[in-house]
Amino acid sequence: MPKVKILTDSAQDFQPEFLESKGISVVPLTVFFGEEAFLDGYEIGGKAFYDKLRTSPHHPHTSQPSPEAFRARFDELTSDGSHVIAILLSQVLSGTYQSAVLAKDMLPDRAITVVNSRLASCAYGALAIMAAEMATEGASAGEITGFVESMASKCVTVFSVDTLDYLAKNGRIGKAQHFLGGLLNMKPLLSLDKDGYVTAIERVRGKGKVLPRVMEIVGERVPSRKASVVTISHSDAPEEALKMKESVLSLVETDRVYESQIGSVIGTHVGPGCICVQVFPE
Structure with missing residues (x-):
C-alpha cells in the first residue's frame, strides 16, 4: 500500500509551520493590497495583516494558488509513489479547489485525491491534522478520504462578524445577502450550509447578545453535547475568542480543541472582529 501524504491550503488558518511540523504540506493563497502581493501565512498574517487592513488605502483582495503551484507540489510529493490527499477550502468560496483539480489532471499517472471540504477556516485544518495522523498510523487513502468527507458533512459552524461589508465587497456574502442594509447595531450570526456557502442564521441586537445566542445555537445543533473536535478562530478579537472558548467548553464535552x-x-x-466556533459532533 502506498504511503499517504496530506496537503492543504493556507485559508485553513493554522500557521504553515505548525502544519508542516505535522508532515502536512501547505499551498498558499495570495493577498493583494493594491499592487502589493503577499503569500498568505508566509509573508503576511496575524496582527500585521489586520493593522494593514485598517490603515491601507487599498481594500485587499485574494487569489487562489495557480494550477502550476499545485502541480509542482503534487509532483514533488508523489515522486516516490505516495498518494496525496488535498483537503481544501470550500469550492464555492474560492477557485482553490478547481486549481487543484486542474493540477491533478496534469499528472494522470500519479495518485492524487482532491477533497472539497465545503468548509472554511480551522475546521478543515483540523481535518488535515486528523488525516495526517491516520496516514501515520497506516490508514489507506480511501479510508482517510472517507473519514474526512464524513466528518466535514457533520461540522457545525457558527460565526459572527462586526459588519457584513467585507463579505459583500468581496462577493462572499452568499445566502446572507438579505441581511445587508439592516438596522443599526444589529449583529449578524452566520453559518456555512452543506455546500459551503455562507448562510444567514439571524441577527441579534448589540454585541453583548452575540455570544449567548451563539451558544444557544451550538446547543441546538449539537444535542449530544459531545464533540470529537472543537475549533475556535477569531479575526483580531482575542478576548472575545477566549470567552467563546470558555463558553463552548462548558457546553460541549471534547478532548481536542484548536484555536x-x-x-x-x-x-x-x-474583516476584524469575527469570532467563529466549529464543532464536529460525536
Missing part, C-alpha cells in the same frame, strides 16, 4: 487567529485570506472577507 487560531483567522489569517489574511479569510480575514479579507470577514
